[in-house]
Amino acid sequence: MNLRLRGKLDQLFTAATGLSVVLLMLVLVAILGPMLYRGSNAVFFQGTVEFRKMQRDLFRRVDDTTLNAEIAETEQFRRRVYAMIEEFRKGVDVEAMSSQVRDIHRSFGEELRAKNVPADSYTQLRGLTRDIRDNLQAAFAKQDVNEIRPLLDEVLQHAENPAFEGTSAEQFFEIARGFLATAEKVDLSHQQEYAAALREVESILFHTQDLPGLLGPRPEEPQPLLVMLRYGATRWDQAQQLLDRFSWVEEWVQDKPGEPLVMRRTPRATLFPETLQPLFPYVEENAGQMLRPKFTAYWQFFLDDNVNGHYFGGVGPEILGTLFITVVGMLFVIPLGIVSAAYLVECAPDGQVIRIIRMAINTLAGVPSIVFGLFGLAFFVLFLFPLLGFEPKPCILAASMTLAVLTLPVMIRASEEAIRAVPRSYKEGALALGSSRFHTFMTVTLPAALPGILTGVILSLSRIAGETAPILFTGAVSMGDVPKSVFDPTRTLSYGSYDMAVGDRLAMMVPHNQYGMVVTLVLLILILNAVAIVLRTRVFRKLRGQ
Amino acid sequence: MNSAEVNLTLEPAADTPRPLVLTPGEDLRGYLLAHLGRAVLFLMTFSSVLAVLLILLFVIVRSLGFLSGYSIVEFLAGRDWRPTADSPVFGSLAIIVGSLYVSFAALVFAVPVGILAAVFLSDILSWQARNIVKPVVEILAAIPSVAYGFFAVLVLAPWMQKHLGLSTGTNALNASLILAVMALPTIISVAEDSISAIGRELREASYSCGATRMETMIKVVIPAAHSGIIAAVVLGMMRAIGETMVVWMASGNATQIPHPWWDVSQSIRTMTATIAGEMGESPEGSEHRGALFAIGVLLLILTFSLNIVSEYFLSRAKKATGKA
Numbered sequence: 001m002n003l004r005l006r007g008k009l010d011q012l013f014t015a016a017t018g019l020s021v022v023l024l025m026l027v028l029v030a031i032l033g034p035m036l037y038r039g040s041n042a043v044f045f046q047g048t049v050e051f052r053k054m055q056r057d058l059f060r061r062v063d064d065t066t067l068n069a070e071i072a073e074t075e076q077f078r079r080r081v082y083a084m085i086e087e088f089r090k091g092v093d094v095e096a097m098s099s100q101v102r103d104i105h106r107s108f109g110e111e112l113r114a115k116n117v118p119a120d121s122y123t124q125l126r127g128l129t130r131d132i133r134d135n136l137q138a139a140f141a142k143q144d145v146n147e148i149r150p151l152l153d154e155v156l157q158h159a160e161n162p163a164f165e166g167t168s169a170e171q172f173f174e175i176a177r178g179f180l181a182t183a184e185k186v187d188l189s190h191q192q193e194y195a196a197a198l199r200e201v202e203s204i205l206f207h208t209q210d211l212p213g214l215l216g217p218r219p220e221e222p223q224p225l226l227v228m229l230r231y232g233a234t235r236w237d238q239a240q241q242l243l244d245r246f247s248w249v250e251e252w253v254q255d256k257p258g259e260p261l262v263m264r265r266t267p268r269a270t271l272f273p274e275t276l277q278p279l280f281p282y283v284e285e286n287a288g289q290m291l292r293p294k295f296t297a298y299w300q301f302f303l304d305d306n307v308n309g310h311y312f313g314g315v316g317p318e319i320l321g322t323l324f325i326t327v328v329g330m331l332f333v334i335p336l337g338i339v340s341a342a343y344l345v346e347c348a349p350d351g352q353v354i355r356i357i358r359m360a361i362n363t364l365a366g367v368p369s370i371v372f373g374l375f376g377l378a379f380f381v382l383f384l385f386p387l388l389g390f391e392p393k394p395c396i397l398a399a400s401m402t403l404a405v406l407t408l409p410v411m412i413r414a415s416e417e418a419i420r421a422v423p424r425s426y427k428e429g430a431l432a433l434g435s436s437r438f439h440t441f442m443t444v445t446l447p448a449a450l451p452g453i454l455t456g457v458i459l460s461l462s463r464i465a466g467e468t469a470p471i472l473f474t475g476a477v478s479m480g481d482v483p484k485s486v487f488d489p490t491r492t493l494s495y496g497s498y499d500m501a502v503g504d505r506l507a508m509m510v511p512h513n514q515y516g517m518v519v520t521l522v523l524l525i526l527i528l529n530a531v532a533i534v535l536r537t538r539v540f541r542k543l544r545g546q
Numbered sequence: 547m548n549s550a551e552v553n554l555t556l557e558p559a560a561d562t563p564r565p566l567v568l569t570p571g572e573d574l575r576g577y578l579l580a581h582l583g584r585a586v587l588f589l590m591t592f593s594s595v596l597a598v599l600l601i602l603l604f605v606i607v608r609s610l611g612f613l614s615g616y617s618i619v620e621f622l623a624g625r626d627w628r629p630t631a632d633s634p635v636f637g638s639l640a641i642i643v644g645s646l647y648v649s650f651a652a653l654v655f656a657v658p659v660g661i662l663a664a665v666f667l668s669d670i671l672s673w674q675a676r677n678i679v680k681p682v683v684e685i686l687a688a689i690p691s692v693a694y695g696f697f698a699v700l701v702l703a704p705w706m707q708k709h710l711g712l713s714t715g716t717n718a719l720n721a722s723l724i725l726a727v728m729a730l731p732t733i734i735s736v737a738e739d740s741i742s743a744i745g746r747e748l749r750e751a752s753y754s755c756g757a758t759r760m761e762t763m764i765k766v767v768i769p770a771a772h773s774g775i776i777a778a779v780v781l782g783m784m785r786a787i788g789e790t791m792v793v794w795m796a797s798g799n800a801t802q803i804p805h806p807w808w809d810v811s812q813s814i815r816t817m818t819a820t821i822a823g824e825m826g827e828s829p830e831g832s833e834h835r836g837a838l839f840a841i842g843v844l845l846l847i848l849t850f851s852l853n854i855v856s857e858y859f860l861s862r863a864k865k866a867t868g869k870a
Binding site: 006007009010012013014016017018019020021023024025027028031032034035335336339340342343344347356357359360361362363364366367368369370371372373374375377378379382383405408409412438462465466467468469472473494495497498501502511514518521522525526529533 | 580591681684686691692695760784787825846
């Protein structure tokens, strides 16, 4: 082969190997990058006044006086929005007006009875208001201004009647005037469309049956039962999405038959007549004033319980549950792991038994994690617990023991390596001074190997904290109270991450909390691993360097 | 131990010299203690063996009820898996094929990259630079599988749907790409160990014959290290077959054998995902639960045999380098 060609091929090969490592790094960045970036949004974000309200109500941690002042300032800007919408609704929402008119008629009758008016004038006034009510309702049903005007004029001629002064009947005339004004300005043939479009606007600005809106419920509204509906957009990024939905209508339309659908955005303002037009620029310009976004470091994310399926709040119980399972698991795995390693290194009797044990350890390391879950369910939960008189249900103890079995090989291998790395001379020195083998191991070998063993401990810790499949049936739940004992099941970060990733629409609406959960888990494990790596390099340098 | 304590224990010895020979009682006690201690240590060490035996025992026992009542041929060769139908059918062929399918697809991605990266780490990179690259591999290994699954569902799947024009983002391709990333650390570290274990002599002999680095690696070092590299691939395969969360979240969970066979954009379902997904819904003691445990037995058989293969190649690799 030509020498130059060989040289080129060689360079190509080197480049390919280098590229594969670069690819590896890129993959790592591609996986961790977006996760860390979006996860950090759970803690650092632009929080609005609604966020502070929520923090005050649910977690009692915001200063009340400053917050009240802030709320009052935002209310000033919001009031115009409420007023504009109320004003517009008057002319458009005929159903609401009809029922309002009915209510006025009824309450006027009650007022008359309460005042003890004489029977004949009672009948006369009731007859009058009945006529007014019927005229108004007839006017609401019409769509042509020329038909509406005479009906309303007839109603309004009673406006000066002294009998109505100071009673609820005065509202009749207010409504009549408002409706007349609307009828003159607005084309009432589109009434139905306006009412539907208005409902949509209201659902974006306030809330729907199950989704929160931009500003939260109006002050006079009764508090919604669902906690998440009680607050508007708590985060500025959410607010901007809602503002976008508020200003633009998105439609998927087909231009020509056979072509794929394309999205078309039209300004929402075009759906409304001129009377409501000022609302749109007003909300867009004053959104900042109405919500007051402010940079927030929500470090309590790591402490708080969640509200309404992770819509608000943090991952406190999940962290607690993960730590709980990990600590209980370590209680089993640390003694077993160190003793096994010590036995394998120090006692090492005939070869056959050791070989079987080693094979078992290797086999154990290769068992799929989901099979550990099956084993944990079949052995710990359904066999061992009834035998010991515990209730056979998934719980922390079962999950911890299952994970302890799973991580035993990691622990044994790391400890074995650590104990083997202790120089022979240490041990021989101790033995030469007359100490027994057990004494030597406890006072010389073990302390020297301890940092290395600690590496193994940390690695198994991170393994236990991250595993999901084995605890699916042995102790993890997606909802529930904070566990009180090891016999309760618990929420964990790992299972929570799964649950939020494949979760319902609600979880998809709060990507910051989705990513926040998984990032908490990943960070916890990466920190543990970083500590293990640093510890290991230092220990080996020390043991070799001396 | 401080000096005061030492003095305390030594003082009586100064007055009445202790006999050098132990009394029979002391002798016996020491003997018993040593052996008892050893027995206890041995029992604790034996817990690993016990764990393996218990896992085998309990998973098999739980599946016996199903396996004795259902035709094994139908279980292994049937393609229909309808556990909740009125007359349930438990044919796991599509599921077994699904597991093998994603694992092999993952290896197709992971093996070339893994071996090249192992060569780069062992023969090309300097010692200092290695200490920077190695942690990258370790971090990839440390990231929990549920985080990989999270990435697959929420980042990779929408991306695939948008940019590759696939009907669904959760499919065999998605699952096997992620599995490849998860298998890579295993493959790289085992392959790198075996490549570095091939001594300098072979390399220097090759270089002195005028071979380039590529020729040395491909024609001398990798063939010499083939046992270890095969073991690395088998271990990577084990990792991919046993993985649960990623395939459950990313594979789409449709019980079907891809047709045509090379169409990786179809959804499939694996053994591990079937167990994870259906265990919670199967009533205790039902045929369905038995069938899931039977799949667990299949998984165990599969991983045990892969384990034996990898042990065989690892021991061969050890022997080969021992001789050289």
